Amino acid sequence: MHLLTTALPLLALAGSALAQTFSDxxxxxxxxxxxxxxxxxxNYTIDFTQNMMSKDVWNVTTGAIDYKDDGATFRIGAKGEQPLVKTRFYIFFGQVEVIMKAAPGQGIVSSIVLQSDDLDEVDWEWIGGxxxxxxTNYFGKGNTTSFDRAAWHEVTGPDTQEDFxxxxxxxxxxxxxxxxxxxxxxTLKxxxxxxGKNYPQTPSDVRLGIWPGGDSASEGTRDWAGGEIDYSKVPFDMVVKSVRVSDASNATEYVWGDRTGDWQSIQLKTDAKAIKLDGENSQSTTQSVQQKWNGLSQTAKIAIIASVCGVLGLGAAVFIFCCFKQRRLGKHERLIEDAKFEKNQSELMAYRADMxxxxxxxxxxxxxxxVPAGHVGNIGAYIQPPRTPVNGGASPLMGGYQQGGYQRY
Known part of the structure; x- marks a missing residue:
């Protein structure tokens, strides 16, 4: 491993010191x-299959982080993208454990970095090709004058891009x-x-990121990253399943005592307010529904599913009962309306019959x-009593009309 670094000193120099490291x-x-x-x-632990990064704990400095079933996804989906996050807290010695899959892609670099304000630095870096x-690499106070710090290590078993x-x-x-x-x-002593001058020894934050080394203006960086990036093969994803960080002290604040950058100069304070953590230390305020579900135990999931099924079954039973009751009520109302209709019809028929x-x-x-035919003009005769024939006329029973005029009854 040392031969690779010695043979390519410029490539070692072109690594993380020129990537996503900086100090305010x-x-x-x-x-x-x-x-x-x-x-x-x-100890602080966060499982990204269950929780998202809280803005109180993590600072997304560039890009955006997506959350899927297998963890937090750092994606380069187009030229110019390079998502990076860093913790808002620092540790002063301790442990950092990251379970992750590196991103594929020629020229793509995945990284885990510990960095202090005076540019002490510790790195893990994966080349996409x-x-x-x-x-692995380290820097002390940003010193890049030597080229014997980086080392390459074979990862046995499943490869770094397909498995965690x-x-x-x-x-x-x-x-x-x-x-x-x-x-x-x-082991670095x-x-x-x-x-000890180049030994990382001051309070450091934790940074996770993916960056396009193959797009660098520096030829040395492009070569170290594996060459130019083929963006027709996007997206390039680095996936972080979980992070665990432990601090060697329980201080709430680290104060720089002087400008030496020696670990002995750092003052540990405990009177400052502690940071509100997410993950297992406190509930994340930005959990998605999917992540909350993923975070439940199998027993809890079964209980929830059973409860939901019970509620759905009860709802279905109530719905069927209401439909049946409504149907009976509708049938009863129909019978009443039919009786009213028949009554109205009967009354109408009786009225018509009476009319x-x-x-x-x-x-x-x-x-x-x-009035008999031929007597239209003498209708008054029908309502008068019978009279004696005039002018010797015959009785009405004997002949009808006489020569002297009308014969009235």
């Missing part, structure tokens, strides 16, 4: 830099151990880092007083 205030160069918010607890190796692996740092003031899946693959009877009676009465 370097206490070794600028006075009055603000204190660092400490973790404040022994190589799915079986990972590089556990990458852990165990950091103390005496030494720094790198682990892959529980096995130490590298304090005295071996330029007599017909009255018309018949009036017609029969009118026929009784009907």
């Amino acid at each position: 205030c370097d206490p070794t160069k600028v006075g009055n830099c603000p204190p660092n918010q400490a973790l404040g607890v022994d 190589n799915s079986t190796y990972v590089q 692996h556990n990458y852990t740092l165990d950091w103390s003031k005496e030494k720094l151990d790198f682990y892959i899946d529980g096995k130490v693959i590298r 304090y005295e071996d880092a330029n007599g 017909a009877r009255q018309r018949s009676e009036k017609l029969a009465q009118a026929q009784t007083y009907a």
Whole structure:
């Protein structure tokens, strides 16, 4: 491994120091830099299959993080994208454990970084064109004058891009151990880092990110990253399943005592307010429904499913009962309406029959007083009593009309 680094010194230099590392205030160069918010607890763990990053704990400095069933996804989906997050808390020695899958893609670099304000730095980096190796590296105060820091390590078993692996740092003031899946693959002692001058030893935050090394203007960086990126093959995803961070102290704040950058100069304070954590330490305020479901135990899931099925079954029974009751009520109302209709029809038929009877009676009465043919102009004769014939005329029974005029009854 050392031969690879020695043969390509410029490529080692072109790594993380030129990538997603930066400092807002370097206490070794600028006075009055603000204190660092400490973790404040022994252990912090967050499972991204269950929780999202709280903005109170994590700062998404560039890009956006997506959350899927297998964890937090850092994606390069187009040229110029390079999602990066860093913790708002710092640790002053301790452990950092990340379970993740590196991103594929020539020129794509996945990274885990510990970095302090004075540019002490510890790195894990994966080159997208190589799915079986990972590089470890470190810097002290941003010093890039030597080229013997980086080392490459083969990851045994499933490759780094298709399967999750556990990458852990165990950091103390005496030494720094790198682990892959529980096995130490590298140890850096304090005295071996330029007599301690280049040994990372000041409070550091934790950074997770993916960046397009193949797009760098530096030829050395492009070569180290594996060459130019083929964006026709996007997306390139780094997936982080979980993160565990432990701090060697329970301080709530770290104060820089001077500009030396030595670990002895750091002051531990406990009077500052502790950060409100997400993950297992406190409930995330930004959990999705899917992540909340994923976080439940199998027993809880079965209980919820049974409860939901019970509620649905009860709802269905109530619905059927209401439909049946409504149907019976509708049938009863229909019978009442039918009875009303039949009654109205009967009354109407009786009314029509009565009217017909009255018309018949009036017609029969009118026929009784009907005027015979030929007597239209003498209708008054029908309502007068009989008279004695005039002018010797004959009786009505004997002949009808007489020569002297009309014969009246």
